[in-house]
Amino acid sequence: MTDVIVVGGGPVGLLLACELKLAGADPLVLEAATGEDRRTRSLGLRSLNARTVRSLALRGLLEPVERAQWETLDELAARREPAGADLVALMVELLRKGRIKGHFAGLPLLDEGGRAEYVMLRQDRLEAILAERAAAMGVRIARGRVADVAQDASGATATLDDGRVERAAYLVGCDGGRSVVRKRSGFAFEGTPPTMTGRTAVAKLADPGMVTSSLRGPGGLVNLSLVPGEIATIEFDGGPDDRDTPLTAGELQESLRRVTGTEVVVERLETGIRYGDNTRHAATYRKGRVLLAGDAAHVHAPIGGQGLNLGLQDAVNLGWKLGLVVRGRAPESLLDTYTAERHPVAARVLRNSRAQVALMRPGAQVDALRDVLSEVLALPEARAHFTGMADGTETDYAPGSPDPRVGRFAPAPEPLCDGRGLLMGAVVAGYDDRVRPAGPGGGDVLLVRPDGYVAWAGGGDGFGEALSGWFGPPVR
Numbered sequence: 064m065t066d067v068i069v070v071g072g073g074p075v076g077l078l079l080a081c082e083l084k085l086a087g088a089d090p091l092v093l094e095a096a097t098g099e100d101r102r103t104r105s106l107g108l109r110s111l112n113a114r115t116v117r118s119l120a121l122r123g124l125l126e127p128v129e130r131a132q133w134e135t136l137d138e139l140a141a142r143r144e145p146a147g148a149d150l151v152a153l154m155v156e157l158l159r160k161g162r163i164k165g166h167f168a169g170l171p172l173l174d175e176g177g178r179a180e181y182v183m184l185r186q187d188r189l190e191a192i193l194a195e196r197a198a199a200m201g202v203r204i205a206r207g208r209v210a211d212v213a214q215d216a217s218g219a220t221a222t223l224d225d226g227r228v229e230r231a232a233y234l235v236g237c238d239g240g241r242s243v244v245r246k247r248s249g250f251a252f253e254g255t256p257p258t259m260t261g262r263t264a265v266a267k268l269a270d271p272g273m274v275t276s277s278l279r280g281p282g283g284l285v286n287l288s289l290v291p292g293e294i295a296t297i298e299f300d301g302g303p304d305d306r307d308t309p310l311t312a313g314e315l316q317e318s319l320r321r322v323t324g325t326e327v328v329v330e331r332l333e334t335g336i337r338y339g340d341n342t343r344h345a346a347t348y349r350k351g352r353v354l355l356a357g358d359a360a361h362v363h364a365p366i367g368g369q370g371l372n373l374g375l376q377d378a379v380n381l382g383w384k385l386g387l388v389v390r391g392r393a394p395e396s397l398l399d400t401y402t403a404e405r406h407p408v409a410a411r412v413l414r415n416s417r418a419q420v421a422l423m424r425p426g427a428q429v430d431a432l433r434d435v436l437s438e439v440l441a442l443p444e445a446r447a448h449f450t451g452m453a454d455g456t457e458t459d460y461a462p463g464s465p466d467p468r469v470g471r472f473a474p475a476p477e478p479l480c481d482g483r484g485l486l487m488g489a490v491v492a493g494y495d496d497r498v499r500p501a502g503p504g505g506g507d508v509l510l511v512r513p514d515g516y517v518a519w520a521g522g523g524d525g526f527g528e529a530l531s532g533w534f535g536p537p538v539r
Contacts, residue, residue: 064230065091066389068221070209070244071237072096073104074186074371075357077193077202079237079378081122084200085482086386086513087496091229092197093221095208095238105187106263106336107288107295108135110368111375112165113180114455117472118379121479121515124196131188132158142291154289158183165453167415168366168422169278170437172450180454185290186371205229209238212247212353219352232389235354235381237374240341242359250355251346254362254413257302257339259283259420261365263295264315264335269328274319279433281425282322292333296322299424302339310335340364340420342413348377348402356381361409363416366423372455373412377405383482383513392497393535404460415452460516468520473511477501484534485511489523491530493537498530 067083069076072094083090096104111119111128119125136155157163157173163181164172197204207223212234214220219234236244245252268274274294276287284297296318312332319327342363348355357374381401387393422433439445451457461470479485485501486494488508498510508526510519512533519529531537 064218064232065089066232067091067385068093068219068229068231068234069237070212070221070234071239071357071359072190072194072204073237073239073357074189074193075374075378076235076237077190077197078375079235079356079382080202080204081193081197081200082378082382082482083386084197084202085122086383086390087482088386088389090202091231092202092204093207093209093223093229094204095206104336105185105190106265106293106334107185107290108183109186109189109371110165111182111184111189112369112372112454114458114472115372115375116180116182117474118376118515120474123478123480124192127192128182128184128189131192132182132184135184135188139289139291154183164450166367167436167440167449167453168419168433170422170433170440172440172446172453174446174450209243212236212244214248214350214352233352233354233385235356235385236359237356237378238359240358240362242355244353245345245355245359248350248353250350252343253346254341254343255417257341259297259299259340259364259423260301260303260318261295261297261338262310262315262318262335263288263293263338264310265292265333266294266312266315266329266335267292267331268294269330273325273327274323277323278423279425279430280322280324282324283425284423285319285322294319297423298322302341303337306337306339310337338365340366340416342417344406344409344413348405349398354381354385354398354401360405361413363413364420366419367416367453369412369416369453369455373409376408376455376458379514380405386482387497387535392538393533397533397535408455408458411452466520468509468517471517472515473509473517474515479511479513479515482513484513484518485509487511489526491537493539494530494534496538497534 066088067090069080069090069092072092076092080090080092119128162173166172209221210224211222218230218232221229236242238244278284286295312329315332316329345355345360348360356377384397388395388397459470464470484498486498487501507521508523512518518533519526
C-alpha cells in the first residue's frame with residue numbers, strides 16, 4: 064500500500080510529494096489536468112515571495128527557479144515592442160536590486176534594496192522544475208481524474224473516473240478550489256460569495272493601441288500582461304454566473320468596452336479563463352486520514368498574488384510531519400499541528416485579500432482611501448508591516464512564546480537538503496535519521512525543524528519534551 068496519495072499535480076502537490084519523499088515516505092501523485100488545462104492555469108506570471116524563496120533555498124531549489132525567472136524575462140523583453148520592453152527592463156532592474164517586495168491592491172511595496180527575495184515566472188516553468196525534482200527523487204506520478212475518496216480506520220482510497228482504485232495510509236487533496244477531495248470528504252468550507260468577475264485571455268486586438276493598462280477606471284481594471292498577447296479585465300459586477308462555459312472573443316470584447324469605454328475589437332481569442340473573489344476557508348485541514356493543502360483548503364481573489372505562496376507553504380509545513388507519521392517515527396497527533404499552524408496564516412491572507420478587493424473598486428471614496436493608504440505606506444514602519452503581510456515573513460507559529468525565536472523562520476547555516484532538522488548546542492542519541500548536529504548554539508540549545516522554523520530555543524529545561532513532541536521518540 065502506498066504511504067500517501069497526493070491528489071493534484073500542480074505546484075503544491077508536486078512540492079508536497081517531494082517533501083514527503085525527502086522525509087522517507089512513498090507518495091503517489093494523481094494528476095488530472097490536460098495540456099489545455101495546464102496552459103490556462105499558467106496564464107500570466109506568478110510571484111514567489113520572500114517566505115517561499117527562503118523555503119526553496121533550504122531545499123536547493125532556488126537556483127533553478129531564479130534561472131527560469133531570468134530566462135522568462137529575457138524572452139519577454141525580446142518579444143515585446145520597445146515601450147513594453149522598457150517595462151520589462153524596469154522590472155528586471157527592480158528585481159536585480161531586490162527592491163520589489165510585492166504590492167497591496169496595486170500599491171507597490173518597494174524598498175531601497177537588499178537581498179533579492181522575490182521571483183517572477185510562469186507557473187508552467189515552476190511546475191516543470193518541481194516535476195523534474197520529483198522524478199529525480201523517484202516520486203510516482205499517474206494520470207487520472209479522481210471521482211471519489213473514502214477512508215476507514217487503516218487508510219484512504221481514491222477512486223478514479225476510469226474505475227481504477229488507489230489506496231494509501233493517508234490522502235492529501237491538492238486539487239484546487241473545486242476540490243473533489245474536500246467535497247467528498249465532507250469538509251466545511253464557509254466564506255463569502257464573489258463580488259467581481261475577472262477574465263484573463265490570450266487574444267489579438269484589432270488596434271492594440273486603444274487599450275492601456277489601468278488599475279483605476281470607471282468600469283473596473285484592465286491589464287496588459289508582461290506576457291505579449293495576454294490581457295485581463297476585472298469588473299465589480301457581483302461575480303461570474305458561469306465559470307465553465309468557454310470564454311469567447313465576444314465576451315472579452317464586451318468586458319473590455321465596459322472597462323475602457325472604447326470600441327475595442329477582439330479579432331481572435333486563443334484561450335481564456337474567468338474567476339472571481341469567492342473567498343472560503345476549510346474549517347479544518349484534516350479529517351482523519353484525509354488532509355487538504357493549497358486552494359483545496361482556502362480560496363480568495365488572486366489580487367496580491369498570495370495564493371500560490373500560501374499553498375506552497377502548506378506543503379512545506381505538512382510534508383515532513385506526514386512523512387514522520389507514516390514512517391512510524393512520530394505520533395499521529397503531530398498532524399494536528401498542521402491545521403493549528405497553517406489555518407491562522409490563511410485566515411490572515413483571506414482577510415487582507417478581501418481588503419485588497421475593496422481597495423480596487425472604482426469610485427471617488429475608494430480613490431481617496433487609496434491616496435491616504437499611499438501616504439501611510441510611505442512611513443517605514445507601516446511599509447514594513449504591509450510588506451510582512453505580502454511576503455509572508457511575519458509568519459509566527461508560536462505567538463506569545465517566552466522566546467521570540469520559537470515559531471519563527473530561522474535561516475539555517477546551510478541548506479536542509481536531506482530533510483532533517485538541525486540541533487545546535489546539544490547532543491542527543493537516537494535521532495540521527497531525523498535531526499543532525501550543526502555545531503554550537505552560542506550557549507543556547509536551538510532546535511530547527513526541517514521546514515526551517517525554530518522548535519526550541521533557550522536553556523535545556525523542556526528541551527527533551529520539545530524534541531520528542533516534534534520528532535517522536537528516539538530509536539534505541
